[in-house]
Amino acid sequence: MTDQQSADEQSSGTQTSRPRVAVLFGGRSSEHSVSCVTAAGVPGAMDKDKYDVVPVGIARDGSWTLVADDPAQWSLTSGRLPEVTAGPEPVMLAGRGGATELLVAAAGQPLRSLGRIDVVLPLLHGPFGEDGTLQGLLELADVRYVGAGVLASAVGMDKHYMKVVFEAAGLQVGPYQVITDRQWQQDPGAALDRAASLGFPVFVKPARAGSSMGITKVADPSGLRAAVEAARGHDPKVVVEAGIVGREIEVAVLQGRGAQQPRTSLPGEIAVQPGEHDFYAFEAKYVDGSAAALSCPADLPADVTEQVRALAAVAFDAVGGGGLSRVDFFYTTGGELVVNEINTMPGFTPISMYPQMWAKSGIPYSELIDELIHLALSRRTGLR
Template sequence: MTDQPTSPQNPSGTPAARPRVAVLFGGRSSEHSVSCVTAAGVLGAIDKDKYDVVPVGIARDGSWTLVDDDPAQWSMTAGKLPEVTAGTEPVMLAGRNGGTELLVAAEGQAPRSLGRIDVVLPLLHGPFGEDGTLQGLLELADVRYVGAGVLASAVGMDKHYMKVVFEDAGLNVGPYQVITDRQWHQDAEAALDRVAGLGFPVFVKPARAGSSMGITKVADRTGLRAAVEAAREHDPKVIVEAGILGREIEVAVLQGRGSEESRASLPGEIAVQPGDHDFYDFEAKYVDGGAAALSCPADLPAEITERVRELAAEAFDAVGGEGLSRVDFFYTPDGELVINEINTMPGFTPISMYPQMWAKSGIPYSELIDELIYLALNRKTGLR
C-alpha cells in the first residue's frame, strides 16, 4: 500500500503540508490503562515525518489534556499500569475557520489554538470511548476519525445487541441470556433460573465492557450470583453465554478502500498456556506475557480458513463497520463456526492480536497505521 494519505484542503484551497493527527487515549472506562498501552505502541510506530502528531490524553474524570508523546510513559512496565492524569493544559475541539481546531483552554487564560486537526485516532477501549459516545462528539465536531461510526461502535460494544444483529444477518450465535438491571432488582432468582437453563459452564460478562474485565467462568449454580454481581460492578446489564467447546479463532478485518470489499486477515488462534488462567482473562492478555500464544495462520482445513474469513467480513458489514475490527469465533469439534463477538477498537500494540494477524497477512504495523489514517482521511464527514 504505497498511496500517501490525503489531507483535506485548508480554507485557502491549498493542501496541508502534513495531515495533523490527534492521538486520543485514556478515557473513563475500566480499560483506561489498556488504552494507554495501545497508544504507546502507536506513538512509537507512527511516522512523524509523514504526520504532525498531537497526543491528547483523557483522564478518568473525562478531562482532556495535552500529554507527552514519549511511548515509554504510556507502556506497561513491571506490571505497572499507566494512567493519564488531569493536566494544567486542558484541551477541546472547536469548529473554527472552516475546520476543526484543537484549543488549549487553561483556567484564567484566553483559549489558544494548536491548529487544525485533520483526523482523530481514537485509541479508547470500552464505554465512553469505543461505544459511540466519543464518535458522536467527533461527528458533531465535523472531524474525520479512524474506526467505526456511532451506530457500529454502539452495537459492537453491547454484546446483547451485537448478537441480535448477528442473528438477523444469519450468523451462527451461541446460546445466551441477558439480565437487565430492572430484571435483577425485580426477581434475581428468576434471572438465575433462566441462566441455569443454559447448562454449565457459563461465562458471565458485563454487556458493555472489554479486555475481559468483570468476566467469570462459572461451573455450577452456586457461583452464579457472585459472578453476576462482579459483572454488575462494570455494567448494570449482564450477558451470560453458554460455554462452547471449541478452539478460539480470531480474524482481523480492515475496511476496503472506496467501494472495495472489506478485507480479512489470515485467521489466528489463541492458546492459553496451562497454568494459572482458566480462560483468556485480563491477566493473560496484558500482564502475564507467557500465558497465551497466537498461532497465525491457525492450523485449520483450507475450506474453514476461507469460510471464517468470509464470516468475519460479513460480521463487520452487518454492524456497519468502518476502519478496523477483530472478529472472534469458536471452531467446534464437529466443524461448526460460532461467532463470539466483534471488537471495533481492538488492542493495537505491536504485539496485540489484530496487528499480529495483519503482519502475518502481509501488512506490517506501521503500514497498518498508515492505511487506517488513509481510510479516515478519505471518507466524508456526516452521513455516509
C-alpha cells in the same frame, strides 16, 4: 522535526503541510490503562515525515490534556498500570472557520488555538470511547476519525445487541441470556434460573465492557450470583453465555478502499497455556506474557479458513463497520463456526492480535497505521 519544534508548533498554532493527527487515549472506562498501553506503541510507529502527531490523553474524569509522546510513560512495566492525569491546561476540539482546531481551555483564560486537526486516531477501549459516544462527539466537531461510526461502535460494544444483529445477518451465535438492571432488582432469583438453564459452565460478562474486564467462568450454580454481581460492577446489564467447546479463532478485518469489500487477514488461533489461567482473561492478555500464544495462520482446513474469513466480513458489514475490527469465533468439535463477538477498536500494540494477524498476512504495523489514517482521511465527515 525535533520535539521542541513540534512543541513550538503546537503552542503557536503554526500549521504544517502534513496531516495533523490527534492520538486520543486513556478515557473514563475501566479499560483506561489498556488504552494507554495501546497508545504506547502507535505514535512511535507513525512516520513523523508523513504526519504531525499530537498525543492527547483523556483522564479518568473525562478531561482532555496534551501529553508527552513517550512510549515508556504509557507502557505496562513491572505490573504498573499507566494512567493519564488531568493537566493544568485542558484542551478541546471545536469547529472554527471551516476547520477543526485543538483549543486550550484553561480556566479564566481566553481560548487559545493549537492549530487544526485533520484526523483523530481514537485508541480508546470500552464505554465513553469505543461505544459511539466519542464518535458522536467527533461527528459534532466535524472531524474525520479512524474506525467505526456511531452505530457500529455502539452495537459492537453491547454484547446483547451485537448478537441480535449477528443473528439477523444469518450468523450463528451461542446460547445466551441477558439480565437487565431492572430484572435483577425485581427478581434476581428468576434471572439466575434463566442463566442456569443454559447449563454449566457459563461465562458471565458485563454487556458493555471489554479486555475481559468483569468476566467470570462459572462451573456450577453456587457461583452464579457472585459472578453476576462482579459483572454488574462494570455494567448494570449482564450477558450470560453458555460455554462452547471449541478452538478460539480470530480474524482481523480492514475496511476496503472506496467501494471495495472488507479485507480479512489469515485467521489466528489463541491458545491459553496450561497453568494459572482458566480462560483468556485480563491477566492472560496484558500482564502474563507467557499465558497465551497466537498461531497464525491457524491450522485449519482450507475450506474452513475461507469460510471464517467470509463470515468475518459478514459480521463487519452487519454492524456497519468502518476502518478496523477483530471478529472472534469458536470452531467447535462438530465443525461449526460460532461467532463470539466483534471488537471495533481491538488492542493495537505491536504484539496485539490484530496487528500480528495483519503482519502475518502481509501488512506490517507501520503500514497498517498508514492505511487506517488513509481510510479516515478519504471518508467525508457526516453520514457515512
